[in-house]
Amino acid sequence: MERRSRLTNLEVFVVRAAHLTEEQRGHVRELQSQCFAEVPYDQLMEDFVAQSVAKVLAYHEGQPVGCVSVFRRSIEHAGRSIVLGGCGGTCTRADLRGRGVGTTVCLAAMDVLRQEGCDAAFLAVGETSGTAAFYERLGFVLLGKPFTFVNARGVTKTPSSDDVGMLAPVCAREVFELVMAGGEPLHLGPEKGYW
Numbered sequence: 001m002e003r004r005s006r007l008t009n010l011e012v013f014v015v016r017a018a019h020l021t022e023e024q025r026g027h028v029r030e031l032q033s034q035c036f037a038e039v040p041y042d043q044l045m046e047d048f049v050a051q052s053v054a055k056v057l058a059y060h061e062g063q064p065v066g067c068v069s070v071f072r073r074s075i076e077h078a079g080r081s082i083v084l085g086g087c088g089g090t091c092t093r094a095d096l097r098g099r100g101v102g103t104t105v106c107l108a109a110m111d112v113l114r115q116e117g118c119d120a121a122f123l124a125v126g127e128t129s130g131t132a133a134f135y136e137r138l139g140f141v142l143l144g145k146p147f148t149f150v151n152a153r154g155v156t157k158t159p160s161s162d163d164v165g166m167l168a169p170v171c172a173r174e175v176f177e178l179v180m181a182g183g184e185p186l187h188l189g190p191e192k193g194y195w
């Protein structure tokens with residue numbers, strides 16, 4: 001990616017899901033429709049149904065330029081209860097990519113996950129999209145094994161696209177290491193959906 005100057009005067013807001021205004025919802029929809037237009041409708045309705053706990057929104061000169069959704073849920077893995085956080089649907093307005101917006105919103109999302117006491121953070125990326133490199137800079141590593149989730153109809157599935165999981169330590173490095181070490185797939189249920 002071409003190296004461009006950082007956007008310096010970003011205004012960043014962390015908004016709990018219950019406090020999102022209609023205007024902010026509109027900004028998220030506008031950005032996501034630019035960034036994820038290729039995601040099939042079925043996948044949106046059946047797989048990407050996880051409820052976020054907060055959104056991070058970035059504005060430049062009063063205009064929405066980036067956002068990410070923040071997730072938190074409890075899962076069981078290798079006989080242990082884990083508080084799994086996540087950030088998903090990171091997007092930067094197309095003409096402002098490569099200027100630090102994505103990094104800024106994701107770092108703010110990671111701060112939320114730390115405050116929420118999440119052990120580790122999960123996200124999924126398209127294996128062939130190249131975005132894994134972006135998240136590696138933020139401390140995520142490829143899971144290196146499958147993950148499963150429960151879709152909107154209650155069916156346990158593996159992702160249908162070329163999505164692969166990534167994990168980062170947040171509050172508990174030993175939990176991150178536990179999940180990374182075992183051969184057992186990471187199951188994101190029983191809550192529905194993934195991100």
Ligand SMILES: CC(C)(COP(=O)(O)OP(=O)(O)OC[C@H]1O[C@@H](n2cnc3c(N)ncnc32)[C@H](O)[C@@H]1OP(=O)(O)O)[C@@H](O)C(=O)NCCC(=O)NCCS
Binds near residue numbers: 004090098
């Ligand atoms: C992925 C995305 C959010 C990155 O946002 P951004 O604002 O461009 O990211 P940043 O400017 O903070 O990039 C930070 C670094 O990661 C690199 N980077 C950004 N996107 C990258 C990508 N897709 N692949 C590899 N490296 C990438 C940048 O070059 C930059 O490196 P530098 O610090 O050496 O200059 C943005 O490209 C986007 O909205 N893409 C479309 C939606 C999408 O695919 N989201 C991810 C869903 S999993």
